[in-house]
Amino acid sequence: MTVTRICSALLLAIILVLSVVAPAAAQKNRNAAVRIVMCEWVPYTTATLPDSGALAEIAKIALQLQGLEAQFTIVPWARAVSMMQQGETDALLPVYMSGNNLKRYHLSESVLDVDSVFMRLKEVEIPYTTPQNLQGWRIGTVQHTSYKKNLADLGIFLVEEVPHEIQNYRKLVAGRIDMMLDTRETLERMLDSLPAEERHEVVFMDPPLHTKSLHMAFAPTSRGRQLRNIFNEGMNAVRSKGVYDAVLDKHDVVRSTGTAVRQLD
Template sequence: MKQHSRNAWLLSVFLVLAGVFQSAAADKVYMASLEWPPYSGAALPDQGAAIAVAKAALEAMGHELVVEFYPWSRAVKLVQQPNSKYVAYLPEYKYETEDFQFSEPLGEGPLGLVENVSKPITWEQVEDLERYRIGVVQDYVNTKAFDDLVAAGRIKVEAVGTDTQNILKVAAGRLNAAVIDSNVMAYLLANTPRLKSVSSKVRMNNRLLEMKDIYAAFANNAAGAKWREILDEGLTKIDAGAILDAHMGASK
């Protein structure tokens, strides 16, 4: 075999083997989520703004993210099951827990209160909300100060399954207000047929509870730690803010 032919053959073998090893190293990563547009949603571009960031970060590390959608409480519980194929759920706010470990932030969202236009609420500090009846979504994390007062029985809340239900209750005057991300509210009012008739009756209160960072919550085990580290490294290789902004605009 001539030298140049042998070199070409060796190069071909090397490229084939490199492709095999790269394919072997690339994994499909499974996470659970919920319908929470514009941050997550099965029918949204790239399944929503937060998921788009996570997908880009893992793609930058050579992996593919597969997200499957469930009711929120089920999505969280699926990650906790022994030998679950889901290494994490998203999007989530960070909170004190021994069950999960959190990624670096995927983005942020403004958490506030939806109120009835004809009966606005006034408050300066979270303790002032004790005089109102507030809607929350079952098993959602809100803010530590708010949730601590709820746990102490000082803030009266009603828990429902979705943000849409809370908006309808506030519009009907059955709640004084409800906790909601303002981006979520804007999306729901613009895209949910059953909310069209009440869109003029509700608005965001002018005071935010908190600007909340959004995370992926990984199982608190070795697999979770491995994939959290990979996602975190991937986040350093992308412009998460630009991806988030682009998808928030595309979801409106």
């Protein structure tokens, strides 16, 4: 039996035990469904991995412990936001903590902290202890992220955006940019997907630029607030029983180092 199968079997056993001893208050929710819309974001939420990804599996278990059934739908990001606006779904997983998201949703407690890091070729030495060290260096980021604005706020303006991180990697190898910025998880998954002939030695530059928390967003209604509170209770149980760490290990999810330049809330 492989390590993954052993881990899955242990998780199932834990879930069954916890379901038996679930609070009586959760029993009244039995068989109620929570509609959750997600986007493709490996390894967090995806149609390509078992259990729909790490955060989907954690959310499913947390709700199950509260007597609720998670029903997942995966769509593009714009469609997911529209579904929330139109009341076609109960929740969106995951979203970053931000002032805008706090205004338009009921946000759960953090489901994961994510580090954003700079990555350079090992052969290219770049002195770095603070973001200000990077003024004058060319940085590649991905479109539809907040990185370009974050860097501009720090006085860093040599930033080039592309549609996908693989394009930044190829620009990095070709010497057209000096480093790239993305979540460490995204960068590691991208590197793992490369054929051997395209792999070059790289360095993740410490400390991370920032750490941001991911959350489940619930509709801005009284039902949404109630579901958010129920979900938070389920998450507390998932964490306290060790299921949270077991699921992240199962999906090989990178943890935050907790040493970022800035903690973004």
